[in-house]
Amino acid sequence: MSFQKKNVAVPNRAAVDRNSGNPHPLRGPPANSSHPSVQGRSPRAPFTGSTEARGTSGVTHAVQPVPNTKPSLLQSSTPTVSSGCFDFDKLVGHNGIPTGTLTLLEEESTTDYASILIRMFAAQGCIDRRNGGSEVAVVGANDAWGRQLPGESDKKSRSRDPSSKAGSGAMKIAWRYGYNSEVERKEQLAENNTATFDLTKRLGGPEISKIRYLKPDKSIVPEIKKLASAAASENSILRVCIPTFLHPAIYDKQMADSDYVIGLFTQLRALTREYKRHLVIIVSLPLVLYPKSSPLTRWMELLADCVLDFFPFDVKVQEREFQGLVNVSKLPCLSDRGHMLVTQSEYAFRVTKRTFEIDEWSIPVEEDDGEKKEDALAF
Amino acid sequence: MTTFNDFGIFAGEKLIEDRTFGLVTATNDVNGSWILTQFVKRLGRHDKVILITSMNDEEFYIEALRRQGIKLQALPNVRIVSLLGKNPENLCQYADKDAVVILENPDLWSAEGSMEVQDMVKTIFQIQQVSKAVMCLIQADSPLLETDSSLLATNHTNLGIQLLHQTNYIITLRPLPTGRAEDVTGTLHVSRGTRPTNVTVDEKEYLYFIKGEQVKITPR
Structure with a gap:
């Protein structure tokens, strides 16, 4: 679809420092090859390295890189952490979740697929602890939640079916433009940091014993602030998980006041900015209780950096391959700058016994119709 | 980096004359901070500009200006005030007879209940x-x-309508009704405000496209 790619200059491989794993900012992740910002990036970032960029903006951050982070594929000055899910990292566009951001996962229907992602996110944080510099906090949960974190897969490499659509599709596109080896290299890069989870296993053991469980009451903000400031002083990453936010079984009724919720989200947003390099927050929200048409949900979306909606298929309809759709509303660091990134029914997710996958999706039966529709949308 | 042609929308002095009040509206799909950055960048060369934001930190705009090739230090007339996560007390202190005051999302303060709609309108x-x-x-x-x-929707509508009734010009940012497109970010509509004034507003609809650091605006 994006023939404009041909106009992009061939990236200079020499500009890529293999040791630091600093990827060339011109190229986006394969799944996002049609991304508007990827095409038009001016090749400026390599010359203004992260430290210099920070320096000129007059902000005095520790130059020392935070452990367990890697630079974003789209803008090398932004560190990212792995979400624990390979495809999720790819969908977000940066090949990871940028630090200092607030991610909102909204879920239609009574299922709780978003919690699988949040558990993978938390488990990744627990595994990162081995390299030091990684803390995990969960709001409104207890040990039982921690015990359900997925364990690492036995297979060292990512077990992906080679005939899988996204994989081969990305390769095809890469091949067309002669970037095959680059894509491969990037996949390897990504694998360096991302653990491969097996959803049938449990992490358990000492790794989960250090998870902090925060009470779902009005102490959330000061507690997170305390932990985040400790993380900043130790140069580590604090991952905050807020599963099924505002669920009446977990949260008190007065917590659901719209004033309070918007105030809380504003404070969380402020914390992510204050601890830009040390805090990542991920929240899941059941849309059954707070539909997308409600003003409260919209304010939460406005205050979040990344908004993804999960729409599980009706069980009766039973799509063979996928469990539901993933719609993108906002992506971190890009939507803020005015990019319009809304996609409807372009991605779908499947949860297998072992892993959570997100792939491109097209209407299965009448594929031609799907193509036409897409053309019409793109003018 | 200079394919930008704004067809006069950002000439500034056209819309921003003495005592004008302009309203910019945006949605979740098309964030409006880029247009504020453009105004700061263009006005800041000659005028005093104070940008007060409830949504972003100072660094966000420093970075946004840097992406436009301008260091904040090079714009001594520009001041960025972030009140993200803070109480909007004493907003009137930022008023200045020589300054263009740009407010980003004061509606957040009324939504989180830190300021009543009436007080907000009065303050503005x-x-x-x-x-x-x-x-x-x-x-x-x-x-x-x-x-x-x-109450949330009622208050927001109330705030919007009260502000709308005092406008000299309105700039509306919306996504395309057909959804995401490869070469269009959204539509930008400039229209006359509801207040009878001499301010000349060229009423027009544009398509805009944000591509990397560039913004392209073309009349529709």
Whole structure:
């Protein structure tokens, strides 16, 4: 679809420092090859390295890189952490979740697929602890939640079916433009940091014993602030998980006041900015209780950096391959700058016994119709 | 980096004359901070500009200007005030008879209950009376305006309408009704405000496209 790619200059491989794993900012992740910002990036970032960029903006951050982070594929000055899910990292566009951001996962229907992602996110944080510099906090949960974190897969490499659509599709596109080896290299890069989870296993053991469980009451903000400031002083990453936010079984009724919720989200947003390099927050929200048409949900979306909606298929309809759709509303660091990134029914997710996958999706039966529709949308 | 042609929308002095009040509306799909950055960049060369934001930190705008090739230090007339996560106390202190005051999302303060709608409207017009000009960005997402009779939507609509009635010009940012496109980010509509004035507003609809650091605006 994006023939404009041909106009992009061939990236200079020499500009890529293999040791630091600093990827060339011109190229986006394969799944996002049609991304508007990827095409038009001016090749400026390599010359203004992260430290210099920070320096000129007059902000005095520790130059020392935070452990367990890697630079974003789209803008090398932004560190990212792995979400624990390979495809999720790819969908977000940066090949990871940028630090200092607030991610909102909204879920239609009574299922709780978003919690699988949040558990993978938390488990990744627990595994990162081995390299030091990684803390995990969960709001409104207890040990039982921690015990359900997925364990690492036995297979060292990512077990992906080679005939899988996204994989081969990305390769095809890469091949067309002669970037095959680059894509491969990037996949390897990504694998360096991302653990491969097996959803049938449990992490358990000492790794989960250090998870902090925060009470779902009005102490959330000061507690997170305390932990985040400790993380900043130790140069580590604090991952905050807020599963099924505002669920009446977990949260008190007065917590659901719209004033309070918007105030809380504003404070969380402020914390992510204050601890830009040390805090990542991920929240899941059941849309059954707070539909997308409600003003409260919209304010939460406005205050979040990344908004993804999960729409599980009706069980009766039973799509063979996928469990539901993933719609993108906002992506971190890009939507803020005015990019319009809304996609409807372009991605779908499947949860297998072992892993959570997100792939491109097209209407299965009448594929031609799907193509036409897409053309019409793109003018 | 200079393919930008704004067809006069950002000439500034055209819209921002003495005592004008302009309203910019945006939605969740098309964030409006880029247009504020453009105004800061263009106005800041000659005028005093104070940008007050409830949504972003200072670094966000420093970075946004840097992406436009300008260091904040090079714009001594520009001041960025972030009140993200803070109480909007004493907003009138930012009023200045030589300054263009740009407010980003004051609607957040009324939504989180830190300021009543009436006080907000009063404050904004107090600032306007003692400043060179005021521009205000608020959200116009449909869930905030029309859906239910919740206090949140009612207050937001109330704020929007009260501000609208004092406008000299309105800039509306919306996504394309057909969804995401490869070469268009959204539509930008400039229209006359509701207040009878001499300010000349060239009413027009544009398509805009944000590509990397560039913004392309073309008349529709």
